[in-house]
Amino acid sequence: MIANPQNHQKITVEEYLKWEQHQEFRHEYIDGEIMAMTGGTIPHNDIALNFYRALYSHLHHRGCRVNVSDVKVQANKSSRYFYPDLVVTCDPDDLKSRDFIQRPKIIVEVLSSSTANYDRTKKLKYYRQIPSLQEYVLVNSEEMAVEVYHRGEGKMWLYYEYESGELIALESIDFECAIEVLYEGVSFDKE
Numbered sequence: 393m394i395a396n397p398q399n400h401q402k403i404t405v406e407e408y409l410k411w412e413q414h415q416e417f418r419h420e421y422i423d424g425e426i427m428a429m430t431g432g433t434i435p436h437n438d439i440a441l442n443f444y445r446a447l448y449s450h451l452h453h454r455g456c457r458v459n460v461s462d463v464k465v466q467a468n469k470s471s472r473y474f475y476p477d478l479v480v481t482c483d484p485d486d487l488k489s490r491d492f493i494q495r496p497k498i499i500v501e502v503l504s505s506s507t508a509n510y511d512r513t514k515k516l517k518y519y520r521q522i523p524s525l526q527e528y529v530l531v532n533s534e535e536m537a538v539e540v541y542h543r544g545e546g547k548m549w550l551y552y553e554y555e556s557g558e559l560i561a562l563e564s565i566d567f568e569c570a571i572e573v574l575y576e577g578v579s580f581d582k583e
């Protein structure tokens with residue numbers, strides 16, 4: 393991500409939402425600052441699409457939906473909007489929304505070398521503050537590895553790590569999937 397256009401001047405949520413409607417590219421909004429979204433790699437895209445396909449077939453008849461990276465999530469009404477790689481919601485108002493998701497149940501970020509640290513630290517902190525969020529999933533695009541943060545009691549979050557040969561479990565939607573499904577067609581060879 394790269395800071396954007398207003399020369400580091402802070403802007404209001406209202407200004408951001410109005411401004412972004414007319415932009416060719418997506419921008420996240422964090423505490424008054426606009427961040428331009430960077431492009432991803434082919435493995436990043438393939439992993440996100442593989443995960444989408446697995447989730448879609450599971451959620452299609454359950455009153456939930458899964459969206460990919462072009463759908464904005466309102467993490468905090470007055471200060472944060474993000475574009476996660478995947479977002480799952482089962483909230484009736486979100487299912488009718490045309491602008492952004494307000495009550496996500498699951499957020500998935502596909503990690504790259506440039507975003508991994510940010511996704512594991514600041515984004516984790518911001519996402520954990522969303523009351524409806526039950527699971528935050530980090531999928532590595534450089535090796536077969538998935539991390540799941542699952543909401544526990546109070547402020548506790550449980551951490552699960554998955555690797556080759558294991559089933560990934562997302563308890564909030566009663567979903568299990570072999571990790572290999574997410575990496576189908578993905579090559580880790582560097583050119």
